[in-house]
Amino acid sequence: xxxxxxxxxxxxxxxxxxxxxxxxxxxxxxxxxxxxxxxxxxxxxxxxxxxxxxxxxxxxxxxxxxxxxxxxxxxxxxxxxxxxxxxxxxxxxxxxxxxxxxxxxxxxxxxxxxx
Amino acid sequence: xxxxxxxxxxxxxxxxxxxxxxxxxxxxxxxxxxxxxxxxxxxxxxxxxxxxxxxxxxxxxxxxxxxxxxxxxxxxxxxxxxxxxxxxxxxxxxxxxxxxxxxxxxxxxx
Numbered sequence: 001x002x003x004x005x006x007x008x009x010x011x012x013x014x015x016x017x018x019x020x021x022x023x024x025x026x027x028x029x030x031x032x033x034x035x036x037x038x039x040x041x042x043x044x045x046x047x048x049x050x051x052x053x054x055x056x057x058x059x060x061x062x063x064x065x066x067x068x069x070x071x072x073x074x075x076x077x078x079x080x081x082x083x084x085x086x087x088x089x090x091x092x093x094x095x096x097x098x099x100x101x102x103x104x105x106x107x108x109x110x111x112x113x114x115x
Numbered sequence: 116x117x118x119x120x121x122x123x124x125x126x127x128x129x130x131x132x133x134x135x136x137x138x139x140x141x142x143x144x145x146x147x148x149x150x151x152x153x154x155x156x157x158x159x160x161x162x163x164x165x166x167x168x169x170x171x172x173x174x175x176x177x178x179x180x181x182x183x184x185x186x187x188x189x190x191x192x193x194x195x196x197x198x199x200x201x202x203x204x205x206x207x208x209x210x211x212x213x214x215x216x217x218x219x220x221x222x223x224x225x
Contacts, residue, residue: 035214043203043215056211074177090158097211100147100166104213106158 001027004093004107017055018079025072028042031097032074033104037088039072042054044088050097054080078112086114118142120203121216129224134191136187136219143187147207148180148187150193152200153218159203194223 005024013019025032034046045058049068066076072093080086088111092104118141128134146156147166151159162180165171165187171178177190191198204216 035215040216043213045212047210047213050211088158092213096210100199102147102162102207103149103161103162103164106151112126113180 004091004105006089006091006107006110008110009108010111010113012115013081014083014115015083017081018077019081019112020075020077021089021091021112023074023093023107024072025091025093026105029093029095029105030072031094031102032068032072033092033094034074035090036060037090037109038040038086043090046076048097055097060103062075064086067102081114083114086112088112117140118151119204119206119214119216121202121219123217124219125222126219127222128194128196129222130196133192134194134198134221136189136191136204136221138187138189138216139185140151140187140204140206140214142206142208143182145185145206145208148178149205149207149213150176150178151203151205153203154200162202172194191221194221196225198222199223 031050033048039080068074088109090109091107094104122137150163153159165178165180165184175192179188201220203211203218
């Protein structure tokens with residue numbers, strides 16, 4: 001079974017631009033979560049989607065948004081990029097995103113560099 | 116704000132030794148606990164999950180959970196150089212997200 005895929009793997013943008021990252025979950029997984037990882041803050045939760053609905057959102061500004069499509073694929077968008085948005089953006093999928101044994105599996109990540 | 120704390124590290128152990136990693140969490144309703152391994156420049160990969168008090172063994176890895184003490188640990192027996200990585204403790208408490216500790220970097224000396 002194929003794992004979680006993320007595109008693109010690397011991105012270089014300049015301040016003020018916007019960016020869209022894509023995530024395809026493991027087949028059969030309906031929950032998609034996004035995380036930001038930086039050396040200083042570690043892994044921080046951005047948001048989680050299930051059946052095209054956002055069920056939880058982390059403490060990030062409104063410049064960070066996401067959506068999920070009917071095939072469970074998800075995108076996240078960051079508008080008006082700032083230098084501090086440089087990070088590894090990780091997508092994780094799980095069956096339903098809840099329940100005792102539900103487990104999140106991570107994709108390879110998108111490395112975003114903002115210049 | 117839920118908090119997950121890990122022993123700060125870095126942890127350096129000789130090859131063949133036991134590496135012991137600790138994690139405490141602040142939220143008593145937390146139910147599911149995970150250990151992920153992350154190699155430098157890579158994404159986290161799941162090593163172990165544990166939901167019930169006690170020990171759970173998988174190969175050279177043993178996870179231990181004590182919900183009364185809000186404590187979860189990971190033991191790596193017969194440590195190998197390939198075990199050199201950052202180990203992340205994660206907690207899931209039914210709000211559709213994982214809370215992660217800062218990670219403990221382990222170096223296994225040959």
